[in-house]
Amino acid sequence: AMAKLGGLGVIHAAMPIEEQKREVRRVKMEVNGLIEEPVCVDENGTLESVLNMCGQRKFSFRTFPVINNEGRFVGMLSGNDFKYAGTLSATVRQNMTDAESVMSAPVGTSLAEAYQIMQREKINTLPLLTEEGTVGGMYLFSDVSRIVLEQSQYNVDSNGQLLTAAAVSTGKDTLDRIEAL
Numbered sequence: 750a751m752a753k754l755g756g757l758g759v760i761h762a763a764m765p766i767e768e769q770k771r772e773v774r775r776v777k778m779e780v781n782g783l784i785e786e787p788v789c790v791d792e793n794g795t796l797e798s799v800l801n802m803c804g805q806r807k808f809s810f811r812t813f814p815v816i817n818n819e820g821r822f823v824g825m826l827s828g829n830d831f832k833y834a835g836t837l838s839a840t841v842r843q844n845m846t847d848a849e850s851v852m853s854a855p856v857g858t859s860l861a862e863a864y865q866i867m868q869r870e871k872i873n874t875l876p877l878l879t880e881e882g883t884v885g886g887m888y889l890f891s892d893v894s895r896i897v898l899e900q901s902q903y904n905v906d907s908n909g910q911l912l913t914a915a916a917v918s919t920g921k922d923t924l925d926r927i928e929a930l
Contacts, residue, residue, distance in 0.1 A: 760915045760916065766922065793842065795839065824851060854878075858877055864897045
């Protein structure tokens with residue numbers, strides 16, 4: 750809330766290291782401009798295996814870049830692909846949108862550039878690709894537009910994530926806490 754109002758909140762250190770790390774991550778993931786390492790799925794996996802992964806990892810989203818065996822981007826899988834699939838035993842490749850039909854941008858595309866592209870092309874997801882064709886990041890319009898339209902008050906870093914601070918004490922676990930954070 751502090752960062753959304755232009756300030757900077759400090760996550761106190763009077764908690765176990767892992768708990769403080771979770772709290773910092775919660776703030777950083779509240780608003781994602783650039784998703785630096787999007788979760789990718791394999792084109793040969795089944796829709797059922799992707800849904801199982803979502804359940805195990807407690808993902809609330811269903812949009813994923815799809816990669817081949819060489820790690821190259823071959824398409825996008827979205828919530829609609831699950832909704833309209835005839836069977837969950839079908840492969841990701843059978844249900845995804847092929848790369849040729851997906852608007853993408855190069856790694857290094859700024860948040861403002863992504864907003865312009867996404868608004869002009871009327872797309873919700875913009876994967877960022879390296880010169881080798883691998884996934885190097887991703888923007889989601891819901892987050893990008895929120896940051897661009899409300900950025901005048903948000904305190905965000907260069908990736909569009911909310912800024913926060915984490916306190917450390919001078920106790921014996923200080924270096925471990927710093928390393929974890």
